[in-house]
Each structure stands twice: as C-alpha cells, then as structure tokens.
Amino acid sequence: MPELPEVETIKRGLELVLPGKTIEGVDINYAGSIKAPSCEEFARQLPGLTFTGAGRRGKYLLLCLDDNSLLVVHLRMTGRLFFCESEIETDKHIHLKIIFKDGSRLYFHDVRKFGTIWWLPVSRACEIRGLAALGPEPLSADFDxxxxxxxxxxxxxxxxxxxxxxxxxxxxxxxxxxxxxxxxxxxxxxxxxxxxxxxxxxxxxxxxxxxxxxxxxxxxxxxxxxxxxxxxxxxxxxxxxxxxxxxxxxxxxxxxxxxxxxxxxxxxxxxxxx
DNA sequence: AGCAGGACCTGATGGC
DNA sequence: TGCCATCAGGTCCTGC
CATH class of the missing domain: 1.10.8.50 (Helicase, Ruva Protein; domain 3)
Structure with a gap:
C-alpha cells in the first residue's frame, strides 16, 4: 500500500530520471485508470510534451510538464509507477505506458485497478476533489x-x-x-x-x-x-x-x-x- | 455535519 | 486436490 513514504520514495526516484524526457507516444491498456481527460485526448495531446519535475502532495504524485500541466497519479492499493531504459516484457497489469523519444519508458502497473491518473493544467488541479481537500502535510510545521x-x-x-x-x-x-x-x-x-x-x-x-x-x-x-x-x-x-x-x-x-x-x-x- | 458501511478490484489464503 | 468464500485496503458515495 503506497502511503506517504512510498510515494515520496517514488517521487525522488522519478525526479532523477524524468526531467528532460520528451513523450513520443502513449499506450493505454486499461481506460479505467485515466480519469481525465478522455483516453483519446490523453493519447493525442501528451506526445511532444517534456517532463520538467516531480512533486508529491499526500499520496498524490505530481509530475510536471513543460506546458504548465500536471500528470497526477494516485497509486491507491497496488499501483506502481516505474521507469525503464527500454521495453520490458508485457504484463496484463500494465495499464499505461509512456514512451519517450530516447526509447526509455514510464510504466503504470496496478493489479487491483484502483489507481487513478489525471492530466490537466496546473490551474485546474483543484478540480481533483481528493487532492483539493487534503489536510496539511504531516512533516510540515502546519501539523501541530x-x-x-x-x-x-x-x-x-x-x-x-x-x-x-x-x-x-x-x-x-x-x-x-x-x-x-x-x-x-x-x-x-x-x-x-x-x-x-x-x-x-x-x-x-x-x-x-x-x-x-x-x-x-x-x-x-x-x-x-x-x-x-x-x-x-x-x-x-x-x-x-x-x-x-x-x-x-x-x-x-x-x-x-x-x-x-x-x-x-x-x-x-x-x-x-x- | 459527521460518521459508518458498502462499492470498487483481484490475488492470496483458508476451510471443507 | 480443487473449489468457493473471505480478506486486504484508499477513497468515493450513500444513507442515517
């Protein structure tokens, strides 16, 4: 179950490899994972964008893109997000694959299909209700x-x-x-x-x-x-x-x-x- | 408004 | 051995 420490660890790992990676294509194998926008729009509009950084809020992963948009990922119970330099063996639990121009890949893998992904402008991140309603970060001074x-x-x-x-x-x-x-x-x-x-x-x-x-x-x-x-x-x-x-x-x-x-x-x- | 409980989902586990 | 029911749990939704 990815909680704050697991999501923070993933964020730190992605921060090392994602910035500068430009998306060439997107493979969606399970439409239910993509909450917004539609799968068609998601697959059509992401190619060409470049990742600029990674952040975390609660258990939400926030991956920043160079058009001022965010790829927001919540892993829920069994979700995994991992980066590979090249193609890996097909697995029925891989629901999304993002292929980069240099041949590397970002995989979203989730046995129970609870995990969710959104792509939206930074200014509209507040439309993700759970994200908008989060209390303070437990490691911040606000939690006193x-x-x-x-x-x-x-x-x-x-x-x-x-x-x-x-x-x-x-x-x-x-x-x-x-x-x-x-x-x-x-x-x-x-x-x-x-x-x-x-x-x-x-x-x-x-x-x-x-x-x-x-x-x-x-x-x-x-x-x-x-x-x-x-x-x-x-x-x-x-x-x-x-x-x-x-x-x-x-x-x-x-x-x-x-x-x-x-x-x-x-x-x-x-x-x-x- | 706040709280409890069900739904979602599938692999692992336990009982018969 | 094999089948079936139950359990695990984060969040959203419903109903009290």
Whole structure:
C-alpha cells in the first residue's frame, strides 16, 4: 500500500530520471485508470510534451510538464509507477505506458485497478476533489498541537479514524497510523478528543519520526510496492506492530493484538498503549 | 455535519 | 486436490 513514504520514495526516484524526457507516444491498456481527460485526448495531446519535475502532495504524485500541466497519479492499493531504459516484457497489469523519444519508458502497473491518473493544467488541479481537500502535510510545521486542537473540538471519532482521514492530515495510511500510535503509546480506539496535550504532542512527533524513518528505508514492501526503479522498500523489517499480531512487542514482550478499527485491520500492544 | 458501511478490484489464503 | 468464500485496503458515495 503506497502511503506517504512510498510515494515520496517514488517521487525522488522519478525526479532523477524524468526531467528532460520528451513523450513520443502513449499506450493505454486499461481506460479505467485515466480519469481525465478522455483516453483519446490523453493519447493525442501528451506526445511532444517534456517532463520538467516531480512533486508529491499526500499520496498524490505530481509530475510536471513543460506546458504548465500536471500528470497526477494516485497509486491507491497496488499501483506502481516505474521507469525503464527500454521495453520490458508485457504484463496484463500494465495499464499505461509512456514512451519517450530516447526509447526509455514510464510504466503504470496496478493489479487491483484502483489507481487513478489525471492530466490537466496546473490551474485546474483543484478540480481533483481528493487532492483539493487534503489536510496539511504531516512533516510540515502546519501539523501541530493547535491545528490538532482546532480539528478535534466537535468530533467524536476515534484517533485511528482521524489519522486515516486525509482531510485531517495528508498521506497517512493503515501501516503508519498503527506504527505511530504504538510509538506514542496511544490505543487506536481512543476518542480523538480524549487525548491530553502531552499525548497530542507525542503523537505528532511520533507520526513525523515514523514517516522520516520509513522514508530513510525507502518505504515498506509487502507484496506490491516498488520504487521508481522497481526496487522493494526495507521498512517492513523495522515495523513494530503492523502485521506482527501474535508476535511479542519489541518494547515489552507482550503479544501484539489485532482487531478492526475504522474498518481496518489494526495492530497494537495492549501493554504499551493505553 | 459527521460518521459508518458498502462499492470498487483481484490475488492470496483458508476451510471443507 | 480443487473449489468457493473471505480478506486486504484508499477513497468515493450513500444513507442515517
């Protein structure tokens, strides 16, 4: 599941190879991936454009083109975006191929077909509703205790659901929410508004530390995630609770529990978290 | 308005 | 061994 650290890792990889690449042609194998414009328009208008850079907002990848437009990619659950110097073997899960003038290629691969791609002028990026509604970046100074307080006043939801809410904070998913809650010693079922000020501070710091650590290990790979060069991440070897149920907590030895919170598989230590 | 739950999708897994 | 049901999860949508 690509979350912020995985998307950031892909962005950093693409930043090294995409700028200066001019599109020669586009092969669309699954029309459902392209949300805007129409496939015909997409395939007709991209050739001739040159990539100038790459950015990220939450889990959205923003690839900049020289006509002041953006190729926006959301990988959802199983999407991969990777660059190759030459053609690779055909795979039924490759839904889009962008071929560059120098023979290199950018592939979009997605087993579950949830991933989505838009191409639009920078000025119209706000029309992508999920992108426009994103909360602050968790690694920015905007994500602080006063912001947390302002958003929890009238909400009765639990802290896990709040952290998964992309309009509250952008880029967290199931893995890093479980990890950050463990690191901060807070149970996922706690009502968000019940957190004390020290707990809020600790949680914000934990979210940031977990994300920075995961970025430094190039993300978490279970089955599907790969970076822009097709490589796995390594953070799965550093996880404290996610997918570790029935294994001992690395801090206290108590067995990690699994339950469902906010409709998601949820992992926690019943001793370290309260 | 806020929240829960279903839909989307397909490979992996578990039970019979 | 093989078939079928269930599960995984990010976001959008619907309904309470």
């Amino acid at each position: 205790v006063s912001y947390f307080n302002s958003k929890t006043d009238r909400r009765s939801t639990n802290i896990k659901a709040l952290l998964l809410d992309q309009t509250f904070v952008a880029g967290l998913g199931n893995i890093y929410v479980d990890e950050a809650l463990h690191k901060s010693g807070i149970l996922p079922t706690r009502p968000a508004k019940s957190l004390t000020t020290p707990e809020r501070k600790k949680l914000i710091t934990s979210v940031q530390e977990v994300l920075l650590d995961a970025i430094s290990w190039r993300g978490t790979t279970f089955n599907d995630y790969r970076d822009a060069a097709g490589m796995s991440g390594q953070f799965q070897n550093r996880l404290s609770v996610y997918q570790r149920h029935h294994k001992p907590c690395l801090s206290c030895g108590t067995f990690i529990c699994r339950t469902v919170v906010a409709g998601r598989g949820t992992h926690f230590c019943p001793s370290c978290q309260s």
